[in-house]
Amino acid sequence: MIFGRVLDPQGSPAAGARVTVTNVDTNTSTPLTSNETGYYEANLLLPGGYQVTVEATGFRTSIRRGIVAPVASRVEINMHLEL
Numbered sequence: 001m002i003f004g005r006v007l008d009p010q011g012s013p014a015a016g017a018r019v020t021v022t023n024v025d026t027n028t029s030t031p032l033t034s035n036e037t038g039y040y041e042a043n044l045l046l047p048g049g050y051q052v053t054v055e056a057t058g059f060r061t062s063i064r065r066g067i068v069a070p071v072a073s074r075v076e077i078n079m080h081l082e083l
Helices: none
Strands: 002-007 018-023 028-033 039-042 048-055 062-069
Touching: 002 048, 018 039, 028 039
Parallel strands: none
Antiparallel strands: 002 039, 018 028, 018 048, 048 062
């Protein structure tokens, strides 16, 4: 599982952000949307390498690479948007 929160530059939750969790080994993507607290969660992921991409209107696209998700793990990746 990869989960976390999307926050704006002031640290406030970014509701409705488009989050894509991509397995870089299989090129399989899981599209998500952050909730009212900025939270997102991608469940039932295969073990492997991942990338998280966040897009929101009025902000630059934010990408975090090099994420490793071992078997039966919970990996927290908080994303911070920039203007």
